[in-house]
Every structure is written in structure tokens, then in C-alpha cells.
Amino acid sequence: MLADRTIAITGGTGSFGHAVAKRLLQSDIKEIRIFSRDEKKQDDMRKHFGDRRLKFFIGDVRDSLSLKEVFYDADYVFHAAALKQVPSCEIFPMEAVKTNIIGTENVLNAAIENKVKKVICLSTDKATYPINAMGISKAMMEKLAVAKSRHASSKNMVIGCTRFGNVMASRGSVIPLFIEQIKAGRAITVTHPDMTRFMMSLEDAVDLVLFAFTHAQTGDILINKSPACTVGDLATAIKDLLKASNDIVVTGVRHGEKWHEKLLTNEESMIAEELDRFYRIPADHRDLSYSNDYVSGDRRPYLDSEYSSSSARRLQISEIKNKLLALDCIQEAIGQRGEEVSLNT
Numbered sequence: 637m638l639a640d641r642t643i644a645i646t647g648g649t650g651s652f653g654h655a656v657a658k659r660l661l662q663s664d665i666k667e668i669r670i671f672s673r674d675e676k677k678q679d680d681m682r683k684h685f686g687d688r689r690l691k692f693f694i695g696d697v698r699d700s701l702s703l704k705e706v707f708y709d710a711d712y713v714f715h716a717a718a719l720k721q722v723p724s725c726e727i728f729p730m731e732a733v734k735t736n737i738i739g740t741e742n743v744l745n746a747a748i749e750n751k752v753k754k755v756i757c758l759s760t761d762k763a764t765y766p767i768n769a770m771g772i773s774k775a776m777m778e779k780l781a782v783a784k785s786r787h788a789s790s791k792n793m794v795i796g797c798t799r800f801g802n803v804m805a806s807r808g809s810v811i812p813l814f815i816e817q818i819k820a821g822r823a824i825t826v827t828h829p830d831m832t833r834f835m836m837s838l839e840d841a842v843d844l845v846l847f848a849f850t851h852a853q854t855g856d857i858l859i860n861k862s863p864a865c866t867v868g869d870l871a872t873a874i875k876d877l878l879k880a881s882n883d884i885v886v887t888g889v890r891h892g893e894k895w896h897e898k899l900l901t902n903e904e905s906m907i908a909e910e911l912d913r914f915y916r917i918p919a920d921h922r923d924l925s926y927s928n929d930y931v932s933g934d935r936r937p938y939l940d941s942e943y944s945s946s947s948a949r950r951l952q953i954s955e956i957k958n959k960l961l962a963l964d965c966i967q968e969a970i971g972q973r974g975e976e977v978s979l980n981t
């Protein structure tokens with residue numbers, strides 16, 4: 637599917653953009669277009685990869701004109717650009733509307749105009765029964781993608797979404813924060829030790845998007861099965877691995893935070909197809925003439941079976957440690973602390 641093809645990645649300089657670009661560059665892809673706002677991050681990425689198949693486009697999903705250029709003649713789009721921080725979206729909800737909702741509409745319209753063959757939009761567990769502005773805006777992103785897929789299906793275009801839990805060590809997230817706090821000799825700030833989060837690696841996130849890319853039917857939302865852990869266990873695991881003696885302080889839940897996350901609603905779990913590593917939620921392709929379905933309507937019973945981080949398989953501290961050990965930032969931190977210990981002895 638990639639030979640001689642061009643793919644555009646919005647928000648392409650982020651952790652996901654780097655990881656997926658690394659994977660795609662191993663194929664015989666013709667061109668990867670990285671679309672983002674920050675020229676410095678683009679320059680860093682250009683130097684990091686040093687591969688001429690990567691092309692860089694400055695722009696913003698809020699600006700349709702900038703999308704026109706990057707999608708011109710592109711075959712596929714991965715839409716990763718987003719405002720992702722829960723607390724900041726809570727304080728600036730209209731900014732989440734502009735980037736995550738209107739920006740997605742711009743992306744989808746530009747992709748349809750340019751006859752892009754497939755668009756995969758990246759969503760989050762916070763879009764499932766959303767309670768915060770970030771999750772609500774991402775839920776609207778999913779709704780837009782599914783709604784547009786109705787029209788796009790007649791044009792042989794596939795529009796799909798992926799939904800995943802916390803990506804371990806993604807930029808601005810809690811794992812790099814705890815590492816920084818330990819290095820600086822400060823207390824480790826745990827919001828509440830019993831809060832739970834689904835934990836997946838960046839590679840899991842790339843696998844899910846590539847699975848959606850190869851298998852999604854238009855309107856699908858694809859979800860990664862994922863274990864979960866408590867924030868308290870996560871802090872303990874990092875502290876143990878770095879042999880740190882920092883205090884752990886409980887700071888309280890931040891703006892808009894959920895206690896537990898969900899990846900599937902009860903209603904979705906009733907129609908979801910269970911695959912080996914993933915769930916697939918197909919789109920409801922009925923139109924608004926419900927009366928036509930009265931006779932043959934679906935009468936399946938209500939199932940109370942949402943997929944929540946509170947009931948998902950709970951990682952033991954030893955398992956969290958194993959996952960952490962696969963992260964570059966943890967390996968670097970362990971190395972640095974080892975050097976410090978040997979210098980001091």
C-alpha cells in the first residue's frame with residue numbers, strides 16, 4: 637500500500653509523528669509530509685532523520701489554505717494534530733474547539749477535495765463518556781469523522797479513527813515529569829494514588845494506527861486493548877527503578893480529570909467486534925428514516941460492559957517496571973543516576 641505513495645501527517649513533529657515516520661521510512665514509500673506549526677521542531681526532525689523522503693510543511697489545521705498545499709496529490713493522511721492537555725483545554729476550551737473540532741473539519745474537507753484515499757484520525761480514551769473540554773472536542777472529532785465517512789464512502793474514500801489510552805512518556809505527560817522531579821531532588825507529585833490510566837507504548841499506538849490504515853472500513857473506530865495501572869503504582873515503579881528516595885506528595889485531582897478512563901462505552905461494546913489486539917466499532921450507516929426499520933429493528937438486550945481502566949487488567953508494579961524499562965527516557969535516567977552514584981563514591 638505504500639510503494640510510490642505519499643502520506644501527510646498533521647501534527648507530525650510530535651512523539652507519534654516521529655515514531656510513525658521511523659516505521660514508514662523502512663518501507664518503499666515515496667514521500668512523507670510533516671505538517672505542523674513549529675519550524676524549530678521541524679528543523680530538529682529534518683536533522684534527526686536526514687532522509688529526503690521527509691518533506692516539511694509549516695501550517696495550522698485551523699487554516700484551510702495551509703492544508704490545501706500539504707494534501708495536494710497526497711494518497712493518505714494521518715491526522716494527529718491536536719490540543720491534548722486536559723487541564724489547559726479546560727481553561728481555554730474555545731482553543732480546543734478551534735484546533736480539535738474546526739481543525740478536523742478543515743482536515744477532512746481538504747482531504748475530500750484533494751481526493752485523498754484514506755484518512756486516519758487519532759483520538760483518545762478521553763472522548764469516551766467525555767467530561768472535559770479536551771475529551772468533548774475529541775468526541776466531536778470522532779463524530780465529524782464518522783459523519784463525513786457517510787459521504788466519503790460514495791467516493792471510495794476511507795475515513796477512520798483510532799482511540800487509545802495514555803501513551804507512556806509522550807511529550808508533556810506524567811512519566812517524564814516524575815523523572816524530572818526525581819532528578820531535581822523534588823517531591824514526586826501524585827494527583828491521587830488510586831486514579832487509573834490505560835498504559836500503552838508509542839509502538840502500540842503506531843501499531844493501532846497502521847492496523848486502522850490497512851484494515852479500517854469507512855466510519856470505523858479502532859481501539860487498542862490495553863492494561864491499566866494506578867498512578868500511585870506508576871510513581872512507585874519509577875522511584876524504585878531510579879533508586880530514588882524523593883518523597884511522594886498527593887496534590888489532588890487537576891481541572892477536568894477523570895478518575896478512571898474508558899475506551900468503549902456500554903453502547904459501543906454492544907456493537908463492537910472483538911479482534912485479537914483491537915476492538916472495531918463499526919459506523920451506524922442507517923439514515924434518518926428510522927420508521928423503515930421498525931419491523932426489523934434490532935432488539936438486543938442492554939449490556940453493562942463498558943471497557944474501563946478501573947476494571948481492565950491491572951498491571952503489577954513489576955509489570956509496570958518492565959514496560960518502563962523499554963522507554964528511552966527511563967534508560968537515560970537510570971544511566972545518569974548510575975554515573976552520579978559512581979562519581980559520589
Ligand SMILES: O=c1ccn([C@@H]2O[C@H](COP(=O)(O)OP(=O)(O)O[C@H]3O[C@H](CO)[C@@H](O)[C@H](O)[C@H]3O)[C@@H](O)[C@H]2O)c(=O)[nH]1
Nearest residue numbers: 720721722760761762801802809810825826827828831867
Ligand atoms: O503531576 C502529575 C501529573 C499527572 N498525574 C496523573 O498522572 C496521570 C496521567 O497524567 P498525564 O500524563 O498528564 O495524562 P492525562 O491527563 O491522563 O492525559 C494524557 O493522555 C491522553 C490519552 O488518554 C492524551 O491524549 C493526553 O495528551 C495526555 O495528556 C493522571 O491520572 C494524572 O492525574 C500525577 O499524578 N501527577
